Amino acid sequence: MSPLLIRPAHSADLKRLVELTLHVELFRNYGMTESSALSLFETALSDPESDVAVVAFAAKEADSGIPGKVLGFAWFLRKGAFGRSAYLRLIAVDPAARGTGAGRKLLEHFEGKYLAPHGIFLLVTHTNDSAQGFYERSGYSRVGEIPDFIQKGMNERIYFKPAAD
Numbered sequence: 295m296s297p298l299l300i301r302p303a304h305s306a307d308l309k310r311l312v313e314l315t316l317h318v319e320l321f322r323n324y325g326m327t328e329s330s331a332l333s334l335f336e337t338a339l340s341d342p343e344s345d346v347a348v349v350a351f352a353a354k355e356a357d358s359g360i361p362g363k364v365l366g367f368a369w370f371l372r373k374g375a376f377g378r379s380a381y382l383r384l385i386a387v388d389p390a391a392r393g394t395g396a397g398r399k400l401l402e403h404f405e406g407k408y409l410a411p412h413g414i415f416l417l418v419t420h421t422n423d424s425a426q427g428f429y430e431r432s433g434y435s436r437v438g439e440i441p442d443f444i445q446k447g448m449n450e451r452i453y454f455k456p457a458a459d
């Protein structure tokens with residue numbers, strides 16, 4: 295398999311970012327549609343407080359100039375938690391590529407940029423066991439829960455990973 299690389303997302307990735315988002319049933323259940331996802335990412339890509347990166351296969355031949363297939367993305371807000379800590383707004387990996395380390399690679403990339411000095415926060419829906427497993431495996435702890443925050447009847451669990459001492 296070709297090695298994976300992380301690179302900043304750009305406007306040529308918009309269609310794929312929307313596609314990856316709509317693969318996630320939970321996001322669709324939260325009302326995400328093709329047009330809302332498109333406008334969300336258009337805004338994110340032009341927002342100086344946002345940082346969106348994709349994980350992709352490296353091009354098959356180094357100098358082919360053809361970018362490799364994008365397998366997933368993550369979107370961070372640099373100081374999105376309390377104007378102090380970084381906040382992981384959205385992350386998704388293609389269902390066909392889950393469990394192969396793509397999500398971990400994205401998370402490690404952003405932790406390298408934002409874990410210091412004030413840690414990283416994120417929210418996970420209480421029913422999303424798989425994402426909670428992923429974050430716990432990556433050193434995040436559940437520090438709270440907000441009822442009915444995004445959708446009535448759904449709780450958002452607050453996870454936090456502090457900066458290393």
Ligand SMILES: CC(C)(COP(=O)(O)OP(=O)(O)OC[C@H]1O[C@@H](n2cnc3c(N)ncnc32)[C@H](O)[C@@H]1OP(=O)(O)O)[C@@H](O)C(=O)NCCC(=O)NCCS
Nearest residue numbers: 385386387392393394395396397398418424425427428431
């Ligand atoms: C959550 C998500 C991004 C994880 O990406 P991924 O590429 O599948 O995860 P990785 O393969 O990089 O796994 C990284 C680590 O997490 C662990 N992990 C992944 N899924 C897990 C699960 N369901 N339960 C427990 N651990 C899990 C892996 O075992 C791995 O740990 P290890 O390397 O120590 O064995 C991906 O499953 C996804 O896109 N889910 C749908 C969207 C979503 O729920 N986003 C989060 C919203 S808050």
